[in-house]
Amino acid sequence: MSGQWKQRPEGGGWFAIWLIRSIGRYGGRAVARVLLYPITLYFLVRRGPERRASRSYLARVLQRRASLLDVARHIHTFAATILDRVFLLSGQLRRFDVGIQGLADLHAYLDAGRGVLLFGSHLGSFEVLRVLSRERPDVTVRVVLDKGHNPAMTQLLDALNPDIAATVIDAAQDGPAIVLAIQQAIDAGHMVALLVDRAGPGEAAQLAPFLGREAAFPSAPWLIAAVLGAPVLLAFGLYRGGNRYDLVFEPFSDGERVPRAQRGPRMTALIRGYATRLEHHARQAPYNWFNFYDFWEHSDDGSHADPTPAQLVAGPAAAGAGMERRGLVRRA
Incomplete structure (x- = not known):
């Protein structure tokens, strides 16, 4: 991710999140979904860099020239998952039809008393993981999130569900504190x-x-897994339209x-294997990709290499900082 993209101005910030929360809570999901169309049109017209990044990505994943309608569908899919976040975080899980695959693999680790690392991505909705509370009410999901980096989202989470907010591992801490917090959570199952x-x-x-x-x-993240010896499952919460999601778990590292x-x-082998699985699911659900910047742009400043000892300490904080969604919601 380029520094220039990170510096893209927010397009609403706290007010935008408050507005979508209020519409969802008081107008209902059906009313709010109607309003996603003018919201999509606004971002399609106003957010040129994100629109161009969307078209570039879609051309890759669809293997054809992406039309403006493709880009609009891409933005609308993202907006729909952000709206659903309000209901998922407030515990209204039964509004959604969620098909779950690979749950037996997750149960096997949890039944053995082993905590697990769930590695997700900005493909689909990570919040749909909350449906696990119906399947395993005895197990806590701890999310690594930089609270200070996105105070608007932190306020939203605090307002919608303080119990979930209390389980967040704050990535704004120093590196050793984050690793220790993750290790304690894993040790607790x-x-x-x-x-x-x-x-x-x-x-x-x-x-x-x-x-x-x-x-x-x-x-x-992979260095943390290697140091802690924690099993890794990949998790993909893919939006299928309407109120339907597919939550897919894949065992990846024991x-x-x-x-x-x-x-x-x-x-190196793990990261390349992860990229392969991410590509597979991106091709299966192409409009679920929510990285609205040039994902293939990378610097030659030496950062794309094995971590140094200093980066090993700082790395977990940087990894956690990527938890919140940038792009159209933070910046639009």
Whole structure:
């Protein structure tokens, strides 16, 4: 992710989130969904860089020239998942028809008393993970989130569900504190969720093939998994239209502790394997991709390499900072 994109101005911030929350709560989901059309049109017209990034990505994933209608559908899909966030975070889970795949693999770890790392992405809705509270009310989902980086979303979470807000692991802490918090959650048998597809400026990352060209993926989450020896499951909450989602879990790593000398090759293999699975699901649900910037742009400043000891400490904070959705909601 380029520094220039991170500096894109917010287009509403707290007010935009408050507005969509209010419409959803008081007007109902049906009324709010009607309003998504003018919202989509506004962003389609006003947000040129995001519109161009959308068209570039869609051309890759659809393997054809993307039309303006494709871009509008892409924006509308994102807006729909943001609206649904209001209901998912407020515990109104029964509004949604969620098909779950791979739940047996997750149950196997949890029944053995093992905590797990759930590695997600900005593909689909990560909040749909909340339906796990119906399947495993005995297990807590802890999300790594930089509260200070997105205060509007933090306020929304506090207002909608203070109980969920209390389970957030704040990525604004120093690196060792974050790793310790994750380790304590894993040791307690919890699920710890992170988004692992965005590498920020200066963050240690590795390049892997993705949709026809190499893209940068952050190293820190995989380093945490290797150091803690925690099992990793990939999680994809794919929006299928209306009130339908597919929540897919894929076992990815069984949680072996990797000796320091072997971490470089092992992390490279894991990141490349993750990019392959991410590409698979992106092709299956192309309009669910919510990285509205040039995902394949990467610097040559040395950040896209194995992490140094200093980056090992700072890395988890950078990884957590990618949890909140940038792009059209924060910046539009």
